[in-house]
Amino acid sequence: MALPGVVLLVFGRPELLVYIVFGSFAGIYGRAESGWRRARHQIQAGTLLCVGVALGVMLSSLHARTSMLVAVEVTFAMAGSVVADALRLRPTGPFFFLFATGATATVPAGLIAPPGAIGLCLSTALLSILIGLIGSSGETPTPRVKRRRLPPDVGMHALRYALAVAAAGGTGVLLGFDHANWAMAAAAVPLSAIDVERPSDRALQGVLARAAHRTAGTVAGLILTGVLMTLSLPAVGVGALVIALLFPTELFMARHYALTVGFFTPLVMLMTELADPADPFTLILYRGLDTVIGVAAGVTAAALVGRRHARRR
16 A cells, blocks of 8 residues: 555645555455465455445445445445355455445545546555565465355345345434444444354354454544544645554454454544545544444344354254
C-alpha cells in the first residue's frame, strides 16, 4: 500500500486512499502459503475485492439509496460466501469483499471517475500479488489432501451470511444510520469462525469468541481513533497514518483478532474521514452502534441456521 499511497499523497489526493486500501488487502490472502498457490489465492481474492469496489462505485455513481445497498450486499454476501468457501480462501468468508462494496458505495460520487477508482484498486491488487511472488521462496511442500469440490456446509453458510447481513442492514436503515454498511460488514465477522469443512454443533462457541474479539477490538480502535483525530493532522498526515496502520493490521491478522481490529478500526475511520469528511465523533458513535448491531445479527444467524443439520452430521 505504501508505494501507490505515497504517490497519491505527493499528488495531493489522499481522499483516494480508500480505493488502494482494498486493493492492498489482496496481500492478506495466502500468507501461510508460497509459490503459485499463494499467487492463485491472491489473484482470486484480488478479483473479488475489485468486484466489490466496482459494485460500490456503481452504487455511488447512481446515488443509490441505503436500501439498495442492503439488497446488493445481501446478494454479494451469499455469492461471496459460496465462492470464498469453494476456493478455500484464508482469511475465510466474504468480509473484506462486502466491506469493499459498502465503504466505496458511501464515498461521494465525483472524487474520481468510476474507471479510475476501479483502476486504482486493480493496480494495487496486482502490485500486492507481484510483491507476494517476489517474496516467495518457492512452493511449500504440503501433503495432498483429497477434497470435495464444494465444502459440505457451503449452502447453509451462505444462507447464514444472507440472514445476518439483511438483519444488520435492515436495522441500520430503520434507525436511519448513514453508514449501515458498517453494521453489515460487522455481521459477517462472527460467521467467519464457522468451519464449513467440518460442520459442528460447537461452532457457536467460536462464533461467540469471534464476536467478543470484534467488539473489544472495535472499542479499543475507536478510542485510538479519537486520540488520533484530536491531533488535527493535515490530510497528508492522516493519509500517512492510514498507510502505517495497515502494517500492524496484517501483522496480527492470524495471531490475535481483537488486536488486529484495534488497528483496523482507526484505519477505516481515518480513510472514511478523508473520503467523506464529517463530524468525527459522530462517526465514532455510529461505528460503535453499528458494530453492536452487526455482531448481534451474526451471532443470531449462527444460532438459528443450520445447528440441527450440524448435530445430525
